[in-house]
Amino acid sequence: MGLFGSGAQLTVSLHEALALLKDDAALVDVREPDEWEAGHAPDAIHIPLAEVPRSPNGIDPTKPVLVICRSGRRSLTAAAQFRDAGLDAVSVNGGMVAWQQAGGLVVRNGGDPGTII
Structure with missing residues (x-):
């Protein structure tokens, strides 16, 4: 099943994630719209957690997917x-x-500096 495999761990460290992003992995932010608007990683794709089960078709299935939220709890659910x-x-x-x-x-939408809420 790809880089991570079906039985593989469900988490990676930030260091591992940054290396995977350099290799063209997709970064999906599953935070709520107000959190996303306050600030997000550049080039991230926004899919709120509630929409994850309906929205995988917006993601390239040939790339590894790194899922991120504020602290790691929601992203663990979304990754599964x-x-x-x-x-x-x-x-x-x-x-x-x-x-x-x-x-x-x-960044915020438009590239201005953002913050994490």
Whole structure:
């Protein structure tokens, strides 16, 4: 089943996620719309958690999928749902909080600086 495999771990560290992003993995942010609008990772795809079961067709099935939320709880649920839909998905440990603490860029729509709420 791809890079992560059906029996593989459901999470990766932020360091592993950043390496996978350099190799063209997709980053899916499953936070609520107000959280997304306040700030998100550049190039992330926004699919709120409630829409995950209905929305995997917006994601390239040939790429690994890194799922992120604020801290890692919602993304773990979403990663399992994406796997059930046949995608090669894992959750990013620490979420956007870890992303920002590690110096990752956080932007609003339009590219202005954002924040994590």
